[in-house]
Amino acid sequence: MVRKVSIRRSERSCLERVRPDQDTVSRLAPNPYYQEKYRSVEHLYWLHIPAWIDAFCADRVVDRILDVGCAYGTLLVHGKRITGAQPFGLDFIDAFMSPALAADQGIDFRIGNVELEALPWSHRFDMVIFTEVLEHFNFQAVPTLVKVRNAVSDRGRLFLSTPDSAEWGRTYKYYRRYADLPDPGLGHPIHDDHVWQFNRKELEAVVAEAGWQIRRLAYAPGDGRRHFNLEAVAG
Numbered sequence: 001m002v003r004k005v006s007i008r009r010s011e012r013s014c015l016e017r018v019r020p021d022q023d024t025v026s027r028l029a030p031n032p033y034y035q036e037k038y039r040s041v042e043h044l045y046w047l048h049i050p051a052w053i054d055a056f057c058a059d060r061v062v063d064r065i066l067d068v069g070c071a072y073g074t075l076l077v078h079g080k081r082i083t084g085a086q087p088f089g090l091d092f093i094d095a096f097m098s099p100a101l102a103a104d105q106g107i108d109f110r111i112g113n114v115e116l117e118a119l120p121w122s123h124r125f126d127m128v129i130f131t132e133v134l135e136h137f138n139f140q141a142v143p144t145l146v147k148v149r150n151a152v153s154d155r156g157r158l159f160l161s162t163p164d165s166a167e168w169g170r171t172y173k174y175y176r177r178y179a180d181l182p183d184p185g186l187g188h189p190i191h192d193d194h195v196w197q198f199n200r201k202e203l204e205a206v207v208a209e210a211g212w213q214i215r216r217l218a219y220a221p222g223d224g225r226r227h228f229n230l231e232a233v234a235g
Contacts, residue, residue: 014043017050021078028101034072042074046131046161047220048229050078056127056157056231057083064088066125068114068148069133070107071096075159076129077105088121090114092136092192115144115184124153132227134162134203135194139184145210152234158212160230165197167225178202203228211235 022039043050053075056062062083067076070089073096080087089109091097102109110120115137128148134141148158174195175181181196182188198206200217207214212232220227 010047011043014047014050017054018043018074018078021074021081024077024081024105025072025074025098025101028104029098030072030101031096031098034096038072041223042072044221044223045227046075046159046229048216048218049075049129049131049159049161049231052216052229052231053079053127053129053159054082060126062126064123064125065127065129066090066119066121066148066151067129069130069136070109071132073097073101073105073107075131076107077101079127079129080105080107085126088123088125090119113190114147115139116186119147119151121151123151124156125151126153126156128152128156128158130158130160132161132163134160135197136192138181138188138190138195140181141206142210143184145206145212149211149234154234156234158207158230158232158234160207160232161220161227162203163194163197163222164219164226164228165199167222168197171195171197198228200228203230207232 062085065079065085066088068090070076070091076087076089087107089107090112094111097109112120171194174191178196213235214232216231218229220229
């Protein structure tokens with residue numbers, strides 16, 4: 001019962017933080033699915049991350065924010081609103097990011113495959129948002145997490161969420177073991193799907209191997225099955 005009460009309190013706090021940003025996304029012609037379903041559940045995937053972002057930004061200047069796999073852009077809009085930072089968004093497709101939102105918020109939005117291509121900017125970023133992306137990776141995660149770390153300013157932050165396989169289970173649709181995922185490279189099929197869902201040991205291992213130092217790791221309830229929420233600092 002304590003856990004349920006705590007989660008409800010966390011949900012209220014999270015929604016209070018991001019409701020203005022959700023309103024902005026809703027106002028600016030999002031993909032219809034955002035209004036029909038996603039807005040009502042998205043905070044359940046990254047429940048703790050808005051408060052962590054606010055705490056990180058409270059005592060430092062944040063000039064640039066990168067959202068990898070930015071989708072509808074809620075957390076990117078949130079980061080910009082509380083810091084005034086320049087927002088950058090990268091996604092595999094353009095089906096989710098509203099052009100009206102990008103124009104209104106000054107989001108430098110690009111389409112690209114973060115696993116196979118260089119980041120399309122030479123800037124260094126003070127904060128990287130990486131929510132509900134890792135499970136879509138088609139390749140070993142460490143090279144891409146290193147690529148992102150190399151684009152982050154000194155003591156910059158990574159905010160990441162991803163499903164916990166302890167509740168989601170393994171997919172096994174494409175690979176039987178995480179070790180079987182290939183290193184990033186051309187010539188492999190690309191699946192727009194959940195390719196590998198990590199357990200805690202695997203998640204901690206790939207983040208650490210990529211040179212990130214984990215500061216916080218917590219569970220968000222998800223839409224019925226829990227997700228990891230993680231904050232890491234560039235080493």
